[in-house]
Amino acid sequence: MIEKLFNSITRGSLRFKWVTITLSVFLMVAGVFAFTQLNQELIPQIEFPQTIILALNPGMDADTMLNEVTMPLEEALSHIEDVVNVETTTSSGLSVTVVRNDFGLDQEEIRAQIQAVVDAIELPEGMEKPDLLTFSFSDLPLASISISSEGSSLQELKDLVEAKVVPELELIAGVAAVNISGGQELPAEEEEVAVEQSPEPTQEPTEEPTVEPTEEPPVEGEVESVAMPDSWIAAMAAQGFPITTVDQLNSMIIAGFAASAPEMLDELTPEMVLAMPVGALAALPEEFIASMSPEVQAQLMEKLASTAPPVVEEETHPSTLPAAWQAAGEAQGIPLNTVDDLTPELIQGFASFAPEMLDLLTPDNLLLMAPEVLAVLPEDYIASLDADLQAELDEIIQSAAIFIPTTTINRANGNPSLGMSIFMDKEANTVSVSHKVFEKLDELEAADPGLEFEIVFEQASFIEESISGVTREGGLGAIFAVIVILSFLSGRSNGKFKLSWRSTLVAGLSIPLSVFMAFALFKWLPVVSDPVFTPLVDATKDIAVLGGFINALATLFTSKLTLNIMTLSGMTVAVGRVVDDSIVVLENIYRHIQRGDDQRTSVLKGTRDVSIAIFASTVTTVVVFLPIGLMGGLVGEFFMPFGIAVTYALSASFLVAITIVPLLAFLFIRKEHLPPAEETRMQKIYSPILSWALGHKGATLAIAGVLLIGSVFLFGTRPQAFMPDFGDVRISTTVDLPNEYNMADTNALTLEFEEAIFDIEGIGSVLTEIGSGGGMESIFLGSAINQSAATISIGIENAELATELTAQIRQKAEKTFGVDHVVVSSGSLSSQGFGGFALVASAENFVKLVDFNDTAIQSLNDVDGLANISSNLYDTGTFLRVDGEPAIRFGGELETKDSLRVTNKAREALAEIAPAGITISEGFESQMQSEGFAQTFQAIGISIGMVYLVMVLTFNSFIYPFTILFSLPLAVIGAAVALWLSDSILGLSSMVGMMMLVGIVVTNAIVLVSRVQVNRKERGLETKAALLEAGRTRLRPILMTAIAAILALVPLAIGFSEGAIIASELAIVVIGGLTTSTFLTLLIVPVMFNILDRFSKNGKKGKEKKAA
Structure with missing residues (x-):
């Protein structure tokens, strides 16, 4: 039956010759036109199935954010059916919740459910509703540009850019947003002080004071170590204090709990209280001691009396800090006796960790503080003070002209600059919008000769190179295929070697016809088929097998494809296959003609004999891509456009093989044109x-x-990795100095580092940003300035030298900034989207995670192929939770192509040493890769x-x-x-x-x-x-x-x-x-x-x- 259908189609093409030829030419022209009209992009527009909930409440401590914002969100989100993973990170004033679901689902519907949860949740009074954020590859900037101007200060340049450049660019169709960064200038006195105080390049920066409770002298009769309550252990670990027993407590810790969370004191048992050091006992509030039994109170008084020093009456100086502050300083190993000992960083730390401690400061303390210390006091705290006192403090701050950075310092290749990031609409054509942007920048440079734009990164050139390269390689492949056909169909006739040009051209024409027919399908098939499949998908979505099959077909017919490296690679791969059907048909016709059959019989019988075989061959090649559509996931999202491109091309090639090839063979091939059959x-x-x-x-x-x-x-x-590296490789240097380093200090060290690496052969552009660590703050809190942080992005001229150059740069970075204050890694677009290493340890009991952390890091450092291993445990004031349980994330750099095998070894290494109750799992990124494999x-x-x-x-x-x-x-x-x-x-x-x-x-x-x-x-x-x-x-x-x-x-x-x-x-x-x-x-x-x-x-x- 099918064979008869195909035979009828072939007969029809022979009967209506000019209709067939005209239709073929029309489809060819339509394909060429479609090729020029399709959007161009680097890779398919993959929208990652995750939603980020960003909740901000400045001034709220991390514990309150966790209990009143994060945990209620976790509980509510767990009831959404399609949510597979909820990961939360909580710190002072910030809660970030990452909600993940599977690929292939209706993302808009899921986000609507998440939005409903966020709208319904009861938040602390005065807190604004959280924001919902998403990410896809289309969210990457279209271009990053460095801007400089001769004879203008950075502020003048910034005013010019914001007044003239940004509005001009935003008028371009397809441009969604233009962001400006940088422009901070350091006062001369700040730079001079920084130069005088900065360590020598060979010297590591001063280490941050060790944050550990001080040991107090043992007391006779002291009982054995007693464990603290689990909630205390978790709270202390989150603040960077890995302590688990009450004998490690001190007055600062007790004072902190008494001020910020007095209800937690109720969790202390008499046994725990009696096992405390004397200093910690002395800090217990009187009302708490009064709530204990008379017997316990008597024992406490006896213990305190036995170690009490003689009382010396002494007049308190106005600059003397409260006892709780002195105890805190003692616990951290730094002097905190008078206001002269205070620094801006210490005030910021107390404001984040224990804001109630600020209430203990006296008016005299405040009036005697240094202006730069006063300047960082929280606004809500200042507002709570007496109006006259506020006025005096404001006068002190204003008179001192304190330098407080408001933006970042940017440099490009060592030159002061502004940074400009240009983003485009998701539906826009990357290449065409880029060309319009660059033309506008050329116009602006011509209008203002002092203005200079240096393109640091842009997608268009790489896309154009990729597309032209893949197109070129596809063209070469087509030429090679034609040469093969010519070689096989030519032969000796009457003692002479005869080239079968006619037969070769007949088969060779199937390549451009099939390819451009496929491009026509790219452009117009979704438009025609979408109204048909949309109601079918809706009607069958609840039917397990049928619904999945209909959805896969809908993906095949309704997907809006663009010209990217995946679709063009699919077309290039198909070039070698589209000619197969035509070769089989032509060769069979060829044999019938050589055998002496008449022209029409040879064409019809030669095509009919193999029609079922080539149909089965085409279908078998096409159906292998159907499982990709059915299984979904990252593999389906990324490779489905590749499979659709191959499917369209092969389907077109079969149609060409049973219509155009027989017709052209009938018109142009005769027995006298062929060598004899032998x-x-x-x-x-x-x-x-x-x-x-x-x-x-x-x-x-x-x-x-x-x-x-x-x-x-x-x-x-063979090494196993999810994706090969593609895209420009850059080396990222992330600097995180101790809090006592201000922006001038960080800038001085960064300048030294830049000088050190400029001599390294093989590096390209060097982009520096001081004031942003490139982490969560830069992503979610663009206005947050971290004076002791910097990021240096270094381009390289030859990607093959990435490992060698990374090692050289890491050596110089550690020499400049210190081993503990810098992380150097290399990566490309593939490592950002599909690479990276992460393992997660989770447990109901946070104490186990605290004890496990150091052992786990040591074990991971012993795994070949991993470097820069760290965990989030000691991120001060930060809580990480995965699916409702406390967790630790271990991250690092993969220094091998064998990334999947190394990740598996790392997971097995941790699983072997993990105590009972701790679950080791892959981080979501690694898990996504393993599942895709x-x-x-x-x-x-x-x-x-x-x-x-x-x-x-x-x-x-x-x-x-x-x-x-x-x-x-x-x-x-x-x-x-x-x-x-x-x-x-x-x-x-x-x-x-x-x-x-x-x-x-x-x-x-x-x-x-x-x-x-x-x-x-x-x-x-x-x-x-x-x-x-x-x-x-x-x-x-x-x-x-x-x-x-x-x-x-x-x-x-x-x-x-x-x-x-x-x-x-x-x-x-x-x-x-x-x-x-x-x-x-x-x-x-x-x-x-x-x-x-x-x-x-x-x-x-x-x-x-x-x-x-």
Whole structure:
């Protein structure tokens, strides 16, 4: 029935020649037009399935934020059905909740549910509703630009940019926002002091005072150590005090709890109180002691009296700080006796950790404070003071002209500058908007000769290079494929070598026709199919299997595709495959003409004979991508555009093969144009080898088995990573100096570091930002200035030198800033979106996590391939929780291509040493990568099943399609060898390449087995004779299609352009797998067919005997 349909289509194309030609030209032109109109971007617009809830309440301490904001949010969010992970980070005045769900769900609906939860939750009085944020690759800046001007101060430049440059850029269609950063200038006196006080380059910065409780002298009769309440342990660990027993308490800690959380004192048992050091006992509030039993009170008084020093009457000086402040200083190992000992950083610390301590300060204390210390007192605290006192303090601050930075210091390659980030609308064309922006910047520079824009980063050039590179490699692949066709179809005629240009052009035209028809589908198929599939998806979304299938089809037909490295890589990969159907059809027509059939009969019969085979081959190649759509996840989001591109191109190629190719063959190919039919040299070599293999089945299969085992071993030696590096590689240096360093100090050290690295050969642009640590503050609190933090982003000229340059820069950074105050790492776009290392330890009991932290860090440092291991445990005043449990996140840098294997080793290392009650899991980033890898294995298994089903329907048999599946292991051999020879990673790209092989390698076997079936059923040949004839007949089209596909992929595999990086490993796998599977298929498939056919016949004879 299907064969008749295809035959009717071919007949129609011959009957209505000019209609067919006109329609083909129209589709070609439409495809060219669509190609020029499609949006261009680097990678598909992947919207990560997560929502960030940002809650701000300046002045609220971390404990209150946790209990009154974060935990209620966690509880409410846990009831949303599709939420799979809730991670919260809480600090003073800030709560960040990351809500994650699976890919492929209706993100708008889930965000609406999250918004409803946020709106319904009861927040502390006066607190504004939290904001909801999302992230996708389209949120990355279109361009980052450094701005400078000769003869203008930074402030004058900033005024000019904000008044003239920003408004001009915001008028450009497609520009969503323009952000300006930098512009801070240091007063001359600040720079002079910084130069005088900064450490020498070889000297590490002064270490921050150790924040540990002081040990008090033992007291006679002191009891053994007694554990503190769990809530105390958690609170102390969150503030950077890893203590667990009451004998480690001191007066500062007790005073802090008494002032900020007096209700926690009620958790202390008499045993705990009696085990406290004397200093801690003395700080207990009188009302708390009065609430205890008389017996306990008596013991406490006795203990205090036995160690009380003689009382000396002494007049208190106005500058003397309250006893609680002195005790706090004693506990931290720093003098805090008078107001002269106070620094801005200490005031900020108390305001965050224990704001109630500020209430203990006397008016005399405040009036005697240094102006720079007064300047950082919280506004709400100042507002609570007497009006006259406020006026006096304000006068002191104003008269001192204190320097308080309001923005960051920016430099580009050592020169003072402003930073400008330009963002675009999600639906805009990256390349066209970039060109308009750069044209406008050129106009502005021409209008103001002193103004200079230096482009630090922009996406357009990389996108254009990627697209042109992949397009170029696709074009080269098409040329190679045409050369292969010409070589195989040409031959000697009457003693002369004759080139078959006509036949080659007929087959070669299928490449541009198929490709540009696919581009036309890119542009207009979603417009036509969306109204059809939208109601179907809605109607079947609750039906498990059918709903998933309809959704996958909807994705295939309604996805709005753009020109990016994934869709273009898909088209490039398809170039080698789109010509296959045309080659098989043309070669069969070719043989019929050589055999003497008339022109029309040769075309119709030649096409009809192979129509079912090429249809099955096309369908098997296409269906391998259906599991990607069904399984969803990051793999589906990232590679689905690739699969859709291949599907469109192959579907177009089949249509071309049964319409345009027969028509052109009918019009242009005659017998006199062809060399005579005769056995080729390849057939003469192949036939005896196949005959030997059929006579030595065991030896043939044993050789294949040995090769397969060896290939599995090679696979095990390859590094495993989710994605290869792509995009510009930069080295990031994150500086976090002690709080006592002001902006001038940080700037002085950063200048020294810049001077040190400018001499390193191979580095590119150096971008410095002082005042932002590049972490949570820079993401969520753009206005927050951290004077002791800086980020230096360093470009490199050769990505292959990234590891070497990172080591050199890390050495100089640690020498300048100190080992404990700087982190140096390298990464590209792939490491930002798909890389990174993170493990999470969680437990109901926070004490266990505190005890486990140092051991875990040491264990991770011992894992090869990891560096810069740290945890968030000692992030002062910060609470991390994962799915409602206290947690610690361990992070670090992967210094190896074998990232997945190293992550697994790290997880196993922690799991081995983790005490009972602690759960070790991958951080969400690592988990997403591991799951994506596992999903790809599952998709390959599903693909094999779907390919088998297609072949069962094609051959109407369960046994003979099974013989075709034996070509799949043969592809593994070549894939493994190719990855090993090219030193490539075993990653997501190569796994998708393996999936493609499932659909590609069986096509040769299908063409071979279909001929065997024709020989047996229509010509009555015995099995061995049928196999030998089919092998000789199908040898040329099999080799032609395979070699054409292989050579078409060679430019992509070599990967000269950046855009080919992702598809390069995929192409390498397909080339290797197709090479071995092609040659071994010509031997192993006939051998297995012979074996299974004999088995089938024996089974039938056995049944007949039983019946008799």
